[in-house]
Amino acid sequence: MAPSTSSVITLTVNGEKHTLPVDHRTTLLDALREHLDLTGTKKGCDQGQCGACTVLIDGRRTVSCLRLAVTAEGRDITTIEGVADGDRLHPVQQSFIDLDGYQCGYCTPGQICSAVAAIEEHAAGWPSAVTADISPEAGPPALTADEIRERMSGNLCRCGAYVSIVQAVARAAEARTADSEEAVA
Ligand code: FES
Ligand code: FES
Numbered sequence: 001m002a003p004s005t006s007s008v009i010t011l012t013v014n015g016e017k018h019t020l021p022v023d024h025r026t027t028l029l030d031a032l033r034e035h036l037d038l039t040g041t042k043k044g045c046d047q048g049q050c051g052a053c054t055v056l057i058d059g060r061r062t063v064s065c066l067r068l069a070v071t072a073e074g075r076d077i078t079t080i081e082g083v084a085d086g087d088r089l090h091p092v093q094q095s096f097i098d099l100d101g102y103q104c105g106y107c108t109p110g111q112i113c114s115a116v117a118a119i120e121e122h123a124a125g126w127p128s129a130v131t132a133d134i135s136p137e138a139g140p141p142a143l144t145a146d147e148i149r150e151r152m153s154g155n156l157c158r159c160g161a162y163v164s165i166v167q168a169v170a171r172a173a174e175a176r177t178a179d180s181e182e183a184v185a
Pocket of ligand 1: 042043045046047048049050051052053054063064065066
């Protein structure tokens with residue numbers, strides 16, 4: 001008997017479970033866009049180079065064009081459609097709007113998902129490739145423009161809206177810090 005080339009899988013996307021049959025070669029990006037009609041996640045290069053397809057899996061950034069849908073079963077997937085808290089935009093979304101962090105908007109869902117995770121990675125003390133001192137005594141690095149550029153370097157913007165994107169990420173990170181300090185006080 002020939003081996004099966006498809007399976008029925010259940011994906012948890014933005015807190016909702018979806019059961020769907022997929023060819024084993026279907027990428028997570030195609031499953032989201034073509035099977036679940038979640039077209040906020042964009043296809044740019046389809047080969048892992050532009051970041052337009054970035055989603056979060058268990059809170060970590062993933063380029064969904066390089067991930068097979070079958071490998072995402074049982075994981076918690078967040079797409080741009082699930083970043084906001086109901087009617088309340090995520091602070092990263094609000095900053096992109098307030099500071100014009102886009103032009104055509106095609107890369108924006110990926111930029112926003114990536115920024116959401118990048119800010120959390122920084123808050124957790126993760127260094128980046130441009131962090132000068134990675135010793136534990138140095139503490140978390142300041143989220144400078146260079147740090148943001150490096151941490152967001154997997155997300156290309158063909159419109160070149162980088163200046164505003166960096167500003168938007170910086171503002172959202174500041175808002176997150178202020179919220180955390182308020183919660184502690
Ligand atoms: S579409 Fe996935 S990285 Fe470009
Ligand atoms: S806003 Fe057009 S590609 Fe980034």
